[in-house]
Amino acid sequence: MSFENFHLDPSIMEGVRELGYVTPTPIQLEAIPTVMQGRDLIGLAQTGTGKTAAFVLPLLHRLMHSPRGRVGALVISPTRELAEQTAEAATELGRHTGLRAVSIYGGVSMDLQNRKLRGGAEIIVACPGRLLDHLWKGTITLSNLQVLVIDEADRMFDMGFLPDIHNILKCIMNPRQTLLFSATMPPDIRKLVREVLHNPVTVQIGQTLPAETVSHALYPVSQHLKTSLLKELLRKTDTESVLVFTRTKHRAQRLAEQLKTTGCRTTSLHGDLSQNQRQIAIEGFRNGYYKILVATDIAARGIDIEDISHVINYDMPESTDNYIHRIGRTGRVNKNGTAFSLVTSEDNDQIRALEKLLNTPIKRITLDDFDYTRVPSPKAHPAQQPQRRTSGMTGRRRLQRTQRKPQRIGAE
Ligand code: AMP
Numbered sequence: 001m002s003f004e005n006f007h008l009d010p011s012i013m014e015g016v017r018e019l020g021y022v023t024p025t026p027i028q029l030e031a032i033p034t035v036m037q038g039r040d041l042i043g044l045a046q047t048g049t050g051k052t053a054a055f056v057l058p059l060l061h062r063l064m065h066s067p068r069g070r071v072g073a074l075v076i077s078p079t080r081e082l083a084e085q086t087a088e089a090a091t092e093l094g095r096h097t098g099l100r101a102v103s104i105y106g107g108v109s110m111d112l113q114n115r116k117l118r119g120g121a122e123i124i125v126a127c128p129g130r131l132l133d134h135l136w137k138g139t140i141t142l143s144n145l146q147v148l149v150i151d152e153a154d155r156m157f158d159m160g161f162l163p164d165i166h167n168i169l170k171c172i173m174n175p176r177q178t179l180l181f182s183a184t185m186p187p188d189i190r191k192l193v194r195e196v197l198h199n200p201v202t203v204q205i206g207q208t209l210p211a212e213t214v215s216h217a218l219y220p221v222s223q224h225l226k227t228s229l230l231k232e233l234l235r236k237t238d239t240e241s242v243l244v245f246t247r248t249k250h251r252a253q254r255l256a257e258q259l260k261t262t263g264c265r266t267t268s269l270h271g272d273l274s275q276n277q278r279q280i281a282i283e284g285f286r287n288g289y290y291k292i293l294v295a296t297d298i299a300a301r302g303i304d305i306e307d308i309s310h311v312i313n314y315d316m317p318e319s320t321d322n323y324i325h326r327i328g329r330t331g332r333v334n335k336n337g338t339a340f341s342l343v344t345s346e347d348n349d350q351i352r353a354l355e356k357l358l359n360t361p362i363k364r365i366t367l368d369d370f371d372y373t374r375v376p377s378p379k380a381h382p383a384q385q386p387q388r389r390t391s392g393m394t395g396r397r398r399l400q401r402t403q404r405k406p407q408r409i410g411a412e
Pocket residue numbers: 020021022023024025028046047048049050051052053304412
């Protein structure tokens with residue numbers, strides 16, 4: 001099966017070829033024909049499955065013959081990074097269509113966005129808060145809207161955006177096609193689906209297993225020794241670029257500062273940074289200037305950075321879904337990747353769930369000349385104190401949430 005079978009407009013096919021897409025991914029195979037028939041769709045898939053093109057391609061096709069200069073498609077995204085990337089994908093895939101995509105999000109000047117909007121755009125990719133500002137000021141109108149995409153709906157719900165989504169929906173009067181993408185289906189998202197989608201087709205791409213090119217290792221350690229162990233690990237390991245995940249923004253910021261003192265070019269990515277700071281961090285890491293990026297899950301979500309040699313979980317993620325999502329950034333396109341996790345006794349439930357999912361025990365490694373017996377200093381920084389889980393979920397519930405049957409689709 002190739003992209004030719006979808007009968008997309010020839011100008012869109014030019015963009016597909018230029019991006020080097022040859023074979024559609026499973027979500028594209030299932031979603032594109034359905035969306036081209038005009039049906040509403042629920043896509044149960046994560047970032048990394050090719051879901052962006054799965055909605056962007058049919059959306060471009062549909063807008064080919066609609067009035068220019070009026071917003072025909074709206075994609076609502078949870079984060080600025082995802083909004084940027086989706087707008088970029090629409091621009092690249094639609095390069096020969098004459099359709100224009102604009103990203104809209106907070107933290108940057110309204111005037112600049114107004115100027116971009118006045119230049120004309122048929123596709124808007126927006127975060128909910130700033131989109132509402134524009135709708136209320138009348139700088140964006142949705143009277144010609146034909147397609148609405150709600151992307152990463154579960155993440156939007158986690159971030160408290162559901163009331164904003166309802167307010168946005170109130171601004172859309174005309175009938176439209178609605179596509180909703182979500183990695184999971186919590187009850188509030190099911191409710192949203194019932195309210196907003198009409199007779200939708202559901203396309204589910206099973207939970208992806210990590211690529212076989214990724215090797216996993218656990219480094220058991222006490223909470224207060226994590227930073228010292230990480231420094232030692234980085235000193236002893238041959239790495240090209242390292243993405244480190246922490247559970248909170250403060251821990252990301254603090255850890256990045258501590259790693260900088262080792263002389264390694266390090267930056268951080270978290271929700272307390274301005275848009276400009278985030279872009280500098282992402283770009284610097286992407287182009288190899290920074291060797292280490294310390295990030296939180298939400299900030300790193302949707303970021304498409306390839307060629308990461310190591311992903312290190314300074315804090316274990318809340319669920320196996322998140323583990324797979326994090327380490328999906330290494331071992332891409334048949335390169336070898338490595339995933340290290342610094343684990344404490346609090347992580348035992350997750351480790352069991354992960355080993356069950358991978359269907360194999362994960363090797364535990366201790367460093368020979370590292371002093372694991374050191375006691376915490378009385379003035380230890382909060383980043384080195386044991387962390388309480390933030391979700392309020394017990395280990396058993398986390399486990400239940402992560403015991404879905406996986407399906408391997410290979411590395412992106
Ligand atoms: P996404 O899940 O939409 O974030 O896509 C993940 C990555 O896969 C992006 O870098 C896309 O450019 C790439 N991609 C999407 N579809 C294809 C395809 N059919 N063939 C090759 N790469 C693709």
